[in-house]
Each structure stands twice: as C-alpha cells, then as structure tokens.
Amino acid sequence: MMERRGISQIIASMLMLAMVVGIGGTIMFSGISDIAQFNNMLGLFDSDRSDAFLEDLIIEHVWFFPSSNNATITIRNTGNAEITIDSIAIVHTETQELVLNNNSISQKIMIGDVSDIEQLFSLTQGTGRFDDNSYKSGEYRISVTTTRGNSFEMVAKPFNT
The missing domain is CATH 2.60.40.10 (Immunoglobulins)
Incomplete structure (x- = not known):
C-alpha cells in the first residue's frame, strides 16, 4: 500500500499558505488605508501653515x-x-x-x-x-x-x- 503522508503534508502547507496570504493582505490593506486617512487629516489642519512657507x-x-x-x-x-x-x-x-x-x-x-x-x-x-x-x-x-x-x-x- 501507498502511504499518503506526503500528499497530506503538501495540502496542509498550501492551506496554511492561503490563510497567511489572506490574513496578511487584509492587515496590509487596513494599514495602508489608515495611513492614507491620517495623512488626509494632517493636510486639513496644516494647509494654511504650509501655504505660509510658499x-x-x-x-x-x-x-x-x-x-x-x-x-x-x-x-x-x-x-x-x-x-x-x-x-x-x-x-x-x-x-x-x-x-x-x-x-x-x-x-x-x-x-x-x-x-x-x-x-x-x-x-x-x-x-x-x-x-x-x-x-x-x-x-x-x-x-x-x-x-x-x-x-x-x-x-x-x-x-x-
């Protein structure tokens, strides 16, 4: 009989990789969105002050x-x-x-x-x-x-x- 141990390890690794990519992508997208929102808020408060330098x-x-x-x-x-x-x-x-x-x-x-x-x-x-x-x-x-x-x-x- 053939052992199926090697195939189940490959499938398990692929499932883990899929979960890590999904979770990592979600965290990265959320972080980029938060940074963009923070920069927009700074722009609203400092526009007059930065225009003074121009x-x-x-x-x-x-x-x-x-x-x-x-x-x-x-x-x-x-x-x-x-x-x-x-x-x-x-x-x-x-x-x-x-x-x-x-x-x-x-x-x-x-x-x-x-x-x-x-x-x-x-x-x-x-x-x-x-x-x-x-x-x-x-x-x-x-x-x-x-x-x-x-x-x-x-x-x-x-x-x-």
Missing part, C-alpha cells in the same frame, strides 16, 4: 509723486501660493516718522501676478508733499505683511536722489 513676493517699484503725498507700490507674487496683502507700513528712516500705516488693505495677488497699490501718505513736515526737502532726500523702509503673517521689506528713495 509665499514670496517682490516689491518691484515704488513711485513717489512729487507734487502730492501719494505713492504707488508695485508688488509681484513670486511664490507658489496666492497672497493677500494685509498691511503696509512705511517709515522715513532718518526721522523714524511713520508716514504710512495701512492695516486694512486685503488685496489678493494670484501666483505670478503683479498688483499696483496706491497709498495716501500722512506727511506732516513742510509742505506735506514728497518734493519737500524733508522728504525727498530720505530713505523709506517699506514693510508689506500678508494675512499668513509673512513680512517682506525693502528700502526706497524718492526721485533716485
């Missing part, structure tokens, strides 16, 4: 109009996120006079776009215009702040004097 802008031009107290500031969004300008502050560096402090701008600049922001300055010395000697020879520190809290600065001189 903000970048350049203050390209500042036009001081000599016969008035108006100026136009040209800003280019060079980052990878939409920017909303929250405030602009400008200080006359020689006298430390705050000539502009506008906290209510709320101007959006899309990625790659350029925007002109016209501002009326509060010039209190002399004639109150940029062609006055107290203002035309000085430097101005311009600080632009976004709604995400990033601040960008540059220094400008009127009339390239």
Whole structure:
C-alpha cells in the first residue's frame, strides 16, 4: 500500500499558505488605508501653515509723486501660493516718522501676478508733499505683511536722489 503522508503534508502547507496570504493582505490593506486617512487629516489642519512657507513676493517699484503725498507700490507674487496683502507700513528712516500705516488693505495677488497699490501718505513736515526737502532726500523702509503673517521689506528713495 501507498502511504499518503506526503500528499497530506503538501495540502496542509498550501492551506496554511492561503490563510497567511489572506490574513496578511487584509492587515496590509487596513494599514495602508489608515495611513492614507491620517495623512488626509494632517493636510486639513496644516494647509494654511504650509501655504505660509510658499509665499514670496517682490516689491518691484515704488513711485513717489512729487507734487502730492501719494505713492504707488508695485508688488509681484513670486511664490507658489496666492497672497493677500494685509498691511503696509512705511517709515522715513532718518526721522523714524511713520508716514504710512495701512492695516486694512486685503488685496489678493494670484501666483505670478503683479498688483499696483496706491497709498495716501500722512506727511506732516513742510509742505506735506514728497518734493519737500524733508522728504525727498530720505530713505523709506517699506514693510508689506500678508494675512499668513509673512513680512517682506525693502528700502526706497524718492526721485533716485
């Protein structure tokens, strides 16, 4: 008579292998699903914070109009996120006079776009215009702040004097 011992061991091994593959696949699928769900939840909570790192802008031009107290500031969004300008502050560096402090701008600049922001300055010395000697020879520190809290600065001189 033939012994059937070898065949039953092969069948038992195949059954064990089938059970291990089935259980392992279920555990692996469940783990991958849980990790994906966890990453999605993190994305919901940190999207604004991560967008702040994507903000970048350049203050390209500042036009001081000599016969008035108006100026136009040209800003280019060079980052990878939409920017909303929250405030602009400008200080006359020689006298430390705050000539502009506008906290209510709320101007959006899309990625790659350029925007002109016209501002009326509060010039209190002399004639109150940029062609006055107290203002035309000085430097101005311009600080632009976004709604995400990033601040960008540059220094400008009127009339390239």
